Amino acid sequence: AQSVTQLGSHVSVSEGALVLLRCNYSSSVPPYLFWYVQYPNQGLQLLLKYTTGATLVKGINGFEAEFKKSETSFHLTKPSAHMSDAAEYFCAVSDRGTGGFKTIFGAGTRLFVKA
Amino acid sequence: GAVVSQHPSWVICKSGTSVKIECRSLDFQATTMFWYRQFPKQSLMLMATSNEGSKATYEQGVEKDKFLINHASLTLSTLTVTSAHPEDSSFYICSARHDELGTYEQYFGPGTRLTVT
Numbered sequence: 001a002q003s004v005t006q007l008g009s010h011v012s013v014s015e016g017a018l019v020l021l022r023c024n025y026s027s028s029v030p031p032y033l034f035w036y037v038q039y040p041n042q043g044l045q046l047l048l049k050y051t052t053g054a055t056l057v058k059g060i061n062g063f064e065a066e067f068k069k070s071e072t073s074f075h076l077t078k079p080s081a082h083m084s085d086a087a088e089y090f091c092a093v094s095d096r097g098t099g100g101f102k103t104i105f106g107a108g109t110r111l112f113v114k115a
Numbered sequence: 116g117a118v119v120s121q122h123p124s125w126v127i128c129k130s131g132t133s134v135k136i137e138c139r140s141l142d143f144q145a146t147t148m149f150w151y152r153q154f155p156k157q158s159l160m161l162m163a164t165s166n167e168g169s170k171a172t173y174e175q176g177v178e179k180d181k182f183l184i185n186h187a188s189l190t191l192s193t194l195t196v197t198s199a200h201p202e203d204s205s206f207y208i209c210s211a212r213h214d215e216l217g218t219y220e221q222y223f224g225p226g227t228r229l230t231v232t
Contacts, residue, residue: 032220043208043225044159051220090158094221101212102149103221105159 002027002093004106012112019063019078021109023091026072033074034092034103035065044090050074061085086113118142119211121224128199128231135195136227138209144189145211149221150182153206165192199231 007022025031032051036044048059055067065076074091088110094103118141128134138148147166151159163184165171171184181203183195192211196203206228210221 034220036223041228044223046220049220101147102161102164103210104161105151107158 002031002095002104004091004093004104006089006091006106006109008109009107010110010112012114013081014114015083016080019076019081019085019111021076021089021091021111023065023074023076023106024072025074025091025093027093027095029095032094032101033065033067034094035059035063035074035076036090036092036105038088038090038108040087047076047089081111081113083113083115086111117213117220117222119145119209119222119224121207121209121227123227124225125228126230128229130200130231131198133195133197134199134229135193136207136209136229138192138194138211138224140190140211140213140222143211143213145192145213146189147212148186148192149210149212150184150192150194151208151210153208153226155206159208162194196229199229201231204229204231 003026005024034049035047047063048057050057050067058064063078088108090108091106092103120139122137150162153159161174162177163171163173165184165186167186167189173179186192206226208226210223212221
């Protein structure tokens with residue numbers, strides 16, 4: 001069964017600084033990997049996804065992530081944080097397990113951005 | 116495209132009553148829909164996978180008699196919380212998979228906040 005580990009339940013950065021949110025996964029088959037953002041009392045918004053092909057994927061709002069199979073990682077980065085980036089971020093993995101494809105989420109990382 | 120809606124967006128009910136939450140894929144047919152619950156400041160926990168025309172597959176530890184799932188059509192799945200109790204208060208999120216795209220990406224609804232008093 002697949003699983004996702006997000007290192008750090010809280011990350012705090014200054015506005016303009018680099019954002020790095022860590023995600024490691026386990027999967028017995030090539031996975032699909034996702035990053036979602038959730039603002040308070042709202043649903044999930046897809047930031048970016050990796051399915052096949054180029055391992056560096058770019059998403060919305062200046063975010064990008066790199067799939068590293070050897071490290072089983074899919075860390076999310078953004079060169080310069082903005083106040084509006086403050087939110088909860090979830091890494092997710094989807095692969096074909098018993099019963100078909102389903103998506104499992106990490107515990108989430110809350111990003112704080114300081115002025 | 117690929118929009119998923121949920122209704123209602125929030126609901127308050129009394130302990131012991133049942134509540135139905137609807138999940139609709141608005142512009143695509145979803146063979147598979149998923150139901151998640153999220154407690155405050157926690158991650159999403161998969162409750163069940165719903166396939167159109169067949170019984171839902173529940174995750175370990177989820178009571179299928181308490182959380183009734185019906186996937187009557189390719190655009191509608193419902194979650195009924197039966198005999199609700201305060202501990203069932205949570206944020207319930209559905210998602211639908213657009214299989215025709217072949218990406219197996221799930222599209223998420225905006226969520227339904229259930230409060231049981």
